Amino acid sequence: MTIPRFRPRTLRWRVILLVGGFLLLLLTTATVATVARFHVSDVGSRVREVLRPAQIATAGLGRAYVDMETGERGFQLTRDPEFLKPYDSGREAAAAARDRLGQLLGDDPGSVAILADIDAAGEAWRTRVAEPGIALAGRGGAVTNEPSTALFDTLRTRLGSLENHVNALVAAGLASSSGASTTANVTTAVCVGLALVLGLVAAFLVRRSLVVPLDRLVSQVREVSGGELHREVEASGPGELAELGTAVEAMRVRILSETEQVAASAHRIARLEETDRIARSLGDTAIRRLYGITLDLQSAAARFPRSGPVMATAITGIDRTISALRTSVYGSAPAGTPATLRAQVSEVVGELETTRGAAPGLLFTGHLSAEPPVDVVAELVQVLRELLHAATVPGGGAEEAELALADAAITLRVVAAGRPGVREALAGVREGVVVRVGPDRVTAEWRRPLPGSGPPGKPVHPSPPAPPDAPRR
Template sequence: MTIPRFWPRTLRWRVFLLVAGLLVLLTVTSVVTTAARVHVSDVGSRVRDTLRPAQTAVAALGKGYVDMETGERGFLLTRDPQFLQPYDSGKAAVTETESNIARLLAGDAESITLLDEVRAAGAAWRTQAAEPAIALARQDGTLADNQPGKALFDTLRARLAALQNRIDQLIEAGLASSRRANAVANVTTGVCVGLALVLGLASAVILRRSLAAPLNRLVAQVREVSGGDLHRTVEAAGPDELTRLGEAVEAMRVRILSESEQVAAAANRIARLEETDRIARTLGDTAIRRLYGITLDLQSAAARFPRSGPVMATAISGIDRTISALRTSVYGTAVTRPRPALRAQVSEVVEEMETTHGRAPGLVLTGDLDVAPPEEVVAEVTQVLRDLLRVAAVPGGGAEEVELVLSDQAIRLRVTCVVPDERVAGVERAVAEASGDAVVRRDPAGVTVEWRRPL
């Protein structure tokens, strides 16, 4: 699996992107589902509170007109005023129902237009057919021609049917819109759930490759180093956090290895010195006893041969001085020697690299070489130099040249190092930890570290 270039290098940003992706999917699902529910609720409310009552009202309106037409026919056939009661009640019901329908369908211009057409058709039937026929029958009992009234009432029926169809269409459209909204919500939820599963599986794979595998490899390498294999290189890989951790462990391993080699070299020198001292003491005791024996023999010879006394005395005096010098060399008190100068101690520190790392950088001494700074300054300079050389001793590189510049105003150290590109950042951090006053510069050939101590 190839990780794209835009993939973040740090672990926290990778986790953030994965969590953000899951949150985006959850947000999209919630928004779409909520919008669908709101839409379905709105449509349901409109159908329940507006369209269904309007549908019932249109049916009642048609019934009112039918009652009016039935009452009108009954009165014309019987001339009985009681048959006009359905006509009058239907007329009142029609007026009220039309007002109710107008209120319910106020937001739909097409429905209001159809309602106006129903009103116009109803008014035409009443004024042009029903009411004139009723008035004529009341006056002289003449039966009027009902054909125009039937045609007008058929027109009214057609207008009522058109209004009813319009309301039915609105109800069907609302129900279809609800079904579509539910379908969109279900599809969106399914897609988001599928994407969430895919993202979860991808997250597991990515985190395993970018975190678990590098971390397990780093732990295994650290265990090998902690088990005593200080020559095992700790390779830093993975996110930036693990890379920095690996570089820090590698720097610690190099430092421990360097210090261990220094301690081993010092222990070997001490052992050699102790063995040399033991051999010297043994040889000294043997030589002193033999010289004492020679002195006794010479004194005995001087006593036997008085003429050779002066010569024997001179020889005995020389042997005594030799014994005294030998005794002083082997058993004498320690002679306090002056502490070496700064340049001598710097030379010793550089030569230690030959012992501990198999190679020593070149040493350049410039400036006023007769400057003799205080002992605490000398100790500080040598300690800083040791730290810089230890930090620069990375695999595949190391210090190439050490320059010591002396003057009355300041002491300056410049260490030129060859460092692989992948370890430059680690060396810079290690230098900052070893000495906050050191300045690191990157050169085409490597890294240059400068440190200055004012006097």
């Protein structure tokens, strides 16, 4: 089974691991040093406050028993009560020293056991040798020293054991304190060494994982920003730098694509502009020629009145062709721009042709380039529509519509076949329509003055000028 190895891929994790390592070393050093300091302090306090006084009390207990033994022997030899003073004072000193040792060493089982043995040996010597010997010497009897020596030697041995045990406790405490200090020093030295090694490793990793990839990325970005858009940006290094490199590469590709699209668009625009220029040139030529044809037809209609209806129909078709060609070449008129009078009249006639399949001839006379006010044009178009629809009866209909533009008025004439009911229908369109009845034709005339109109020939939407000798439509 293969154990997966954890390798930090991102710069964030690498920084976290390095900082975590430094913090771990710092925490270890601080913990060991703190524990060692507390241990040394505790041991020092115990030695200073417990073991050193215990050594003094142990020595005082030994001197007290020696004073007791000296006073007991002197009284037995001299029978002088003065020699009992050391015995009595030694007994008090031994009791005080024993109480002191019990207080100091009461938490140490070994010391408590040795003190119990000392108490037993001292009690045996005092009750079996010292006090009987003093009583016997006080009565004048002879006292033997052999039991006294043996029991006191036992007491002296146990006192020596207590002294050695207390000394051993002091030595162990000092050794423990020294060991804790040594451990703290060694741990601190090891942590400092590891911190130095970790710092060197961190410097190497930062250079290898951050500085080198970042310098390479900056160099590539500078080349791209300098205009080398075909220079590929490599995504390498930690996760963050790799994502940044990927984003920069995507931006470079998008800029390159958009640049190519802009170049292609500029090329297409140039071609469209050239095509539009050619189309406008051809359109202008075609429109001028169509206008010339219209004027020729108008002139022929004036010379040959019988061909007037046919010529008017042809002229109307040419007008629509010119309008469609103008729209194709120059585009539709901007929104809100009113259509010209000729265009609106042609549109009404075209509607009639769409609905009935036939349309009357359309004739324009007078100042063809003049444009009446918008309200006059709207009223004229409405009257024209009403007259054309009124003349539409079974077997008949409007045959000709003439629009005459003069200096002070605009006149509309609609000529229809003299079918029954046509006169009444035309007369009932609106007030101001004058109806005249001929042998086989009915003519409806509507006239509208032009107050405040401009001088003749002043165009709003000019048309191409006609030749001087050609009649006006």
